[in-house]
Amino acid sequence: MNLRAIKPPHETRTRILDAAEELFMQHGFESTSMRLLTAKADANLAAVNYHFGSKDALIEAVFRRRLDPMNAGRIAELDRQEKDAGGRALAPEAIIRAFVGASLRMIEDSKNGGRNFIRLLGRTYTDPQKHIRSLIGQLYAPAMERFKSAFERALPQMPRDELVWRIHFMFGTLAYTLAATDTVQLIAGCKPEDRYDARLLEARLTAFLQAGLLAPLHDAGDVKKAA
Amino acid sequence: MNLRAIKPPHETRTRILDAAEELFMQHGFESTSMRLLTAKADANLAAVNYHFGSKDALIEAVFRRRLDPMNAGRIAELDRQEKDAGGRALAPEAIIRAFVGASLRMIEDSKNGGRNFIRLLGRTYTDPQKHIRSLIGQLYAPAMERFKSAFERALPQMPRDELVWRIHFMFGTLAYTLAATDTVQLIAGCKPEDRYDARLLEARLTAFLQAGLLAPLHDAGDVKKAA
DNA sequence: ATAACATTCAAACGTTCGTTTGAATCAGGA
């Protein structure tokens, strides 16, 4: 008898990845046990070790599945726009939208899998475990390098170290905004729209980030003299 | 024989809080075992349950010890400045500095305890465990309310929902910046200054946040028509 | 049909976890 017929049509590997994505987001890596995870995926307890090797390898697979295509898409989008511009430097706003848009588009995923992943990703940037942070950093490195050089060309007059920090700030704003869906309720005092309006959020985020990126240079002279 | 003489002079409670602060920052809550923690604190395994009741209660105590005075100081600073201004609305930059300064001053703590705590705090805003996030939210609520109303007075012309989001963005930028000390190295490609220069960082952060807060309003009309 | 391989399954492995226990040791006042 074939019991698979009553299971979701996905392969076991995919069902495990989907369950892991949701549970890692809800409870974190450590608090998500293999027993809970495999039960949700309708798989045997040993299935994770069979298909992925270990829990850590599963974590890596969860990120690679979505992050690799997402960052490849970001780079392709930047390449396309620069080609359209005939090799001239892009406007800062266009670069920001290319970066932010890739994340926000995934939020609108109908099956909520992308939304879960984005929230998970947003908080994993600051995961306590060093090997997890370095995994994320490694997966982001190519896209990060590409965007950094795009910003450098767009803002040739900005000091390099200042630019690095402002990219850092922008990255943080995005990460936190995606990860913390409830803190905004704390500020507002009541819950906002039930569902994120991704388009409106993109407009708000882009306006904020662009202004921050192009902020007048602070007077570092004062600071250094005071020290 | 009194062995306490060779231990650090602090009370056991304080030694446990110090050890917890550092280990929670390094490894997270789940990955920090009571055995490792009590060993580092030079205390017996049962000491945490005796002095705090449970591991969760210890976590709460770690946050209350620093966060309550820090936010009280923020509110007092705002009160003082408004009194000096004769009740007139403060400049946005002054409000931002009052908020950011409290965190950055703790980074300069000589014994690194404050630095550890700030990094721990920055990542706990997005902790997967809901009861931990709500604890943080609860500890922040009074200060958050106070700053929100200060911003509302400083920017009476800004739509309330837009202001809420921009405060959210600012909060996120600060939280991420404090939590992620290594991502900036990823962007830069090499490690920046070995030690954070808190003054310089404050100048950079304030310039970025102020520009974002005061950014021109995005054209939300376009967005809503397109939807 | 049969051999070869892939996957699933129930059960158990050894380890580590947070917490509890009850006795031992400390401190300070009567």
Place this chain on the structure above:
DNA sequence: TCCTGATTCAAACGAACGTTTGAATGTTAT
């Protein structure tokens, strides 16, 4: 000094953890 309450200590508790095992079952090609 003795009593009382606070604190420390070694030891153990049951539960939950990630992983491994070897047999059972499923699939595919010859």
